[in-house]
Amino acid sequence: MAREGAPLIVIQRQLGHSNLGITSIYLQGIDNTEIIETVHARRAPMIR
Secondary structure, eight states: OTTTTOOHHHHHHHHTOSOHHHHHHHTTTSOHHHHHHHHHHSOOOOOO
């Protein structure tokens, strides 16, 4: 989810963590540059 650009709070809720710090520990292995490149490579959302 982080690689797809999901907000950290959304990831926290999906994992069921009560503390955002716990979620951030899980994401430490992901390179910030990789996340940024992935978000920029995504197409803009389409509104119908």
